[in-house]
Structures are given as structure tokens and as C-alpha cells.
Amino acid sequence: MNVKTIASAAFAATMLASVVAKADVEFKPLEQDPETIVFGIISTESTSNLKAQWQPLIDDMEEALGKDVEAFFAPDYAGIIEGMRFGKVHVGWFGNKSAMEAVDRAGGEVFVQTSKSDGSNGYYSHIITQADNDKVKTLEDMLKCDGSLNFGIGDPNSTSGFLVPSYYVFAKNGVDPKECFKTVRNANHETNLMATANKQVDVAANNSEQLGRTKMNKPEITDKVKVIWTSPLIPSDPMVYRKDLSRELKSEIKAFFLGYGRFGDVESAKEVLANNSDGMGLFMESSNAQLYPIRQLALFKDKLKIQNTEELSAEEKAERVAEIDKKLAELDILVAYQ
Structure with a gap:
């Protein structure tokens, strides 16, 4: 690594430290490498x-590393x-939002990311409803907000199920x-898809991976729903x-993946990967830098929430917005250094 690269890396690390809010609690450090790796x-x-989906890969990982690997x-x-924060989980598959939490609060580090079987990277968040729902055909129909619809949203740490929508x-x-x-209820992607198909909720957040996997295995379920909104491309899941x-x-x-x-x-x-999610491709090298767009998204959301609240004075709003704008400007610099 040359002097310029070292300086750039040090600068990026310093900038990121100023963007990331200090965790309320410190993660528990590992005293040594674990005898059994928990995935x-x-x-x-x-x-x-x-x-x-994952056990065949975990079995192969165990054989390659010569160490016990437990799901x-x-x-x-x-x-x-929390499992990673307390040293009970050592490596894992995350979404971008949950990976951000793992990096900030649990001593995590992104090292590779998934890809699709066609070599592409990324997936989409969707809003879905029943295929025969004539009252909700567009996002505008859903956002009439007349209190008549039941909505299924994702886990609070989900990128596509919660943060993006x-x-x-x-x-x-x-x-x-x-x-x-x-009503608004939190559930995983599979549960929200099934609840929508079975008319237990009127509309729900979901993603292209869950819809794709269900279409492969249970097309009669995806035939019962339709997509009324699609997000911009979301970076592929990090490990x-x-x-x-x-x-x-x-x-x-890292070498195994x-x-x-x-x-x-x-x-x-490749067969193991093809049977995972909606058809997974090879793992690609990555780092914490893949989370920069997700950090920006979270800050933009916070900024809009502050600007729209009536509980803060104009002075308080301006002060909090200025703090977020500073962090966003620092992230812009980090993105430029990628």
C-alpha cells in the first residue's frame, strides 16, 4: 500500500467516525478465535x-475451514x-440496514456481498397488494390515507422491508x-407476502428476492399479488x-466465500447458490463502503422527519437539519474516495 493510499484510507476512516453516531453500548470483544464459528x-x-437454503453452504464452509460452523x-x-455484539455470532448474512447496525454497534465488518446468478448486483423493494384489488392500483391509491387499509411493513432493521419504503x-x-x-404490523418478507396473498393485509412492503423465490417454488402465491411500487436499485446483501x-x-x-x-x-x-434466495450468484469482494448509500438514505429520512414535525421550533429544526447536512456532506466525500 503506497503513502497516498494509506493517507486516503486514514482520511476516510476519520470521516466515517464523525458520521457514525456513537453506540449506546460497546460490543463485547472476543478474547480469541472461537472453536466453533457461529453463522x-x-x-x-x-x-x-x-x-x-443456507445449510449446504455452511457444511461446505465447515469442510473448507476445518472448523465447526453452526447456523x-x-x-x-x-x-x-445482538448475537454478533455479544460475540455469540461471528459471521453472517445481513441486509444493508442490519449490516450498518452490526458495523456500528456489534463490531462487524463487511467483507463480501452477494450477487445474482446473471452476475448483476442489487435488488428492489416493492409495495404489493392483491392482484384483484381494484381499489388500490397505484401508490397514490394507497396514500389516500383514509384509515381503511391494513399495512404490513418489514422488520425495523430490514433495508427493503422498512428503511427504503x-x-x-x-x-x-x-x-x-x-x-x-x-393497522401497521411488522413481519418478515415471507409472512408479509403470504398475508397479502391471503388478504390478511391490504398492502405490504416486500422485495424482488422474496417474490422471485416464491415464484420459483409456489407460483400460485405470487399469482395472487401485484406490485404497485418499485424502489431504486438496492446494493446486494453484504456478508x-x-x-x-x-x-x-x-x-x-473471506477466501472461502x-x-x-x-x-x-x-x-x-453453483447449485447450492442457485437454490438460495431467488437464485444467488458468486460472492463479490466488498467493504463497509457499500453501506454509504444506506447511511445517506437513513440520514435523508431523519432530515425529512425533522422538517415535517410540528413539535420543534424553527430554530431547533434548523440546528438539527444542519447537523444532518454536515454528516451528509461528509458522506459525499467518502463516496468520492471509493
Whole structure:
């Protein structure tokens, strides 16, 4: 690494430290590398479905590393984040929003990201309703906010199920979901899709990955819903490990993911990946820098919320907005340094 690169990295680290709010609690440091690596998997759908998708990869990881690797599931995203914070989860699959929380609060570090089977990177957040719902055909229909609709939103730490629709659908339109809908309930992507198909909720947040996977396995379910809104492209899901694992172990874990489907039994690995989500491709190198757009999105959402609140004075609004604008300007610099 040359002097210019070192200086740039140091500058970026300093800037990021000023953007990230200090965590309320410190993460518990690891005393040494674990004997058994615990692999955390966020709860996008039922544990049985997630285990069927991820266990073959975990088995291959165990064989490649020569260490026991154990899957860890929790009922919500926070369970995986907290597991990493207390050293009970060492590596895991996250969405961008939950990865941001893991990096900021749980000593996590992004090292690779997923891709699609066609080599593309990214997915989309959707708002869905029943295919035969003639009263809700567009986002504007949903945002009439007459208190008649039941809405299903994602886990609070979900990127596509919560953060993205919270900003693009609600904050940008000056809408508070709790005041707009008859009921608002949090659930994972699979549950929200099934609830919409079965008319238990009128509209719900979802994403292209869940719709794609369900279409492959249960097309009769996706035939019952329609998409009324699609977000801008969201970066592909990151893989995160504890940054205080030894340099050697982190290198071995990263090498496994980057080599998976590229070396060894390529066909078997690609089949495992193809059966995960809506069809996963090879893992690509990444870093915490992939979270910069998500940080910007979260700050934009906070800014809009402050600007639209009536509980703050004009002076208080200006002060808080100025703080957010400073962080956004720092993030702009970080993005330029990528």
C-alpha cells in the first residue's frame, strides 16, 4: 500500500467516525478465535426455509475451514445483530440496514456481498397488494390515507422491508404510516407476502428476492399479488464478520466465500447458490463502503422527519437539519474516495 493510499484510507476512516453516531453500548470483544464459528442468518422468512437454503453452504464452509460452523437463527434481525455484539455470532448474512447496525454497534465488518446468478448486483423493494384489488392500483391509491387499509411493513432493521419504503414511500410524501393506515404490523418478507396473498393485509412492503423465490417454488402465491411500487436499485446483501477475529481466520473466511463456485467443486457450489434466495450468484469482494448509500438514505429520512414535525421550533429544526447536512456532506466525500 503506497503513502497516498494509506493517507486516503486514514482520511476516510476519520470521516466515517464523525458520521457514525456513537453506540449506546460497546460490543463485547472476543478474547480469541472461537472453536466453533457461529453463522447468523437474518429472519427474512421461516427458519425451516432459511436452513434449507443456507445449510449446504455452511457444511461446505465447515469442510473448507476445518472448523465447526453452526447456523444461528433468531425471530428478528435484532437477534442476529445482538448475537454478533455479544460475540455469540461471528459471521453472517445481513441486509444493508442490519449490516450498518452490526458495523456500528456489534463490531462487524463487511467483507463480501452477494450477487445474482446473471452476475448483476442489487435488488428492489416493492409495495404489493392483491392482484384483484381494484381499489388500490397505484401508490397514490394507497396514500389516500383514509384509515381503511391494513399495512404490513418489514422488520425495523430490514433495508427493503422498512428503511427504503420508509424514506421513498412515506417520508418523501410526508406520510406517517401509523396515521395513514387502519393497522401497521411488522413481519418478515415471507409472512408479509403470504398475508397479502391471503388478504390478511391490504398492502405490504416486500422485495424482488422474496417474490422471485416464491415464484420459483409456489407460483400460485405470487399469482395472487401485484406490485404497485418499485424502489431504486438496492446494493446486494453484504456478508459481515466480527472485525476482531484474527487476521488469519478472517482471511480464511473471506477466501472461502470468494472461492466458492470459482474453485474446487464448482458445479456443486453453483447449485447450492442457485437454490438460495431467488437464485444467488458468486460472492463479490466488498467493504463497509457499500453501506454509504444506506447511511445517506437513513440520514435523508431523519432530515425529512425533522422538517415535517410540528413539535420543534424553527430554530431547533434548523440546528438539527444542519447537523444532518454536515454528516451528509461528509458522506459525499467518502463516496468520492471509493
